[in-house]
Amino acid sequence: MRAAVFDRFGPPEVLRVAELPDPSPGEGEVLVRVRAAGFQPFDVAVRQGLMPWVKATFPQQIGQEYAGVVERVGPGVENVRPGDAVLGSTMLNGAAELLTVPAATVVAKPDNLGFATAAGLVAASQTASGALLDLAVTGDDVLLVHAGAGSVGTVATQLARLGGTTVIGTASPGNHERLRAMGATPVAYGEGLIEAVRATGLKPTVALDAAGGEAIAQSIALGVEPDRVGTIVDDKAAAELGARVVRAGRSPERLAGVIALAAEGRVVMPVLTFPFEAAAEALAAVESRHARGKVVLTFT
Template identity: 40%
Template sequence: GVGSPMAKAFGFVDYGGPETQEFLDRPPLEAGPGQLAIAVRVAGVNPVDWKIRRGFLGRERQLPAVMGQEASGVVQQVGPGVNGFTPGDEVFGQTAAGAFAEQTLLRAELSALKPEGVGFDQVATLCVSAATADDALRQLALGAGRTLLILGVAGGVGSVAAQLARRGGLTVIGTASDSNRAYVESLGATRIRYGDGVAERIAAAAPDGVDGVLDLVGGDALREVAGVFTDRTELVSTADPATAAEFGGQYVARSTTSETLAALAALVAAGELDPHITHRYPLGHAAEALAAVESGHSHGKVVLEVA
């Protein structure tokens, strides 16, 4: 068992804006089949967190709901049918019960061991944004020497996608605000300013055309550049299925496994992938961490340091 006093958690009590968020007390959770109970060290904060709270992804959750999709920590208890993990292991993975908490459950099939010498903060960011970037690039399957356009390159997914694409021999151009210019260039990508004339600026940066598009923004940002890529099948979007379909592209197909998570962690350990954590907040400041992401202005990754 994992019996101990109530654990602090942060979640929402109704669908809506930040005013529905609050701190919750919950008893420590026992690991069920396919699960790991962990003491949380760090949780990643992602746009999906506020989208869930606003009800954009359905309203079927049991409320109150603890927020957060990805966490790192130390295994307390291994659930039935789980192999490859033992209590005391340092792990990271996708949560089954919210990440913004002192204690939670991970889905064992979407969890992996933290490599020695890599921080809990670094691996806490791999399950959502890094894994989404990895999945999207697999789906695009562009060979070395091709040119990839990333719409919204400065965010958590874009930052990793740019690094993985460059590692695969691709030329990367990406849209970002003026304030993120130096940051985008540090990723090895060519920065394209948003706004009027963006399609012309992309055409100038990629005179031979764009071979694939990773859309992390959707809507008008995608419509404005629709003319720059000829093969519409080479569009993968994480933003919304409707906009992707409008242009004959595909919504991202998630294919992450424990093995692909372990491979991403190994790249971090080898110094070949940097999640670029730019903002850190203690659990008590979870609302501020979410606001930083919900504003849409943060670059890199935001994390909550729980313990």
């Protein structure tokens, strides 16, 4: 099989396509032929060698999100069959033509949801839904989402709006119309953010930080209680300012719930697709933080 790998830590160019042995499903596992694989900032950090707790074995594979078709099942698997379209989370093997995953972790892909969109929703759906639960966001809240047009912000904004929550989203001006289309009030991020939020006439009661930088401090300055400020990116600032880290664990059940909403058209995720052969370019787009949409590799 072909897989995206790197032989040393470094810039996007260290990522290459290699031929590796085909994996085989073990007890309770399924073999999936991948049709689309999502990339996320975690993959960038792994490739850069910035996550020492992730032990790399060169040539190291990469990728945490996939959507594809079950090709074979291992002993004891009863919940899926060959030919089933599925999606889910994996660990450092998603950007490959074939992968094996525990059958208990796969989620059925609805027929009317494309493979690229399905793969692009995997991590953001679980992170966003878990963060909203951890922060106990309700329809009575005004939620400030930092990086509202990013993948996690996109899902969090839509889920919150579906629950009746008023949402303020921070983004560059080029993404403000997108935020409005999701039902959020957009404001520009940066030094003038506090004044821009106040100018909306809305008072945030809870905040989700998917941007880092000054987001936590800005949220508290706007009157949000520190224990209702959650971050998925800035553990250090959270510890210093009394905010919370809301990096929820993986949950096939939460993922399935968001996927069902996506199939109904109630949650939308724009995707920016790259052919598998352009894996290095795709990961560079994630690293740039300027990609318009979730970055997804597609396989032909």
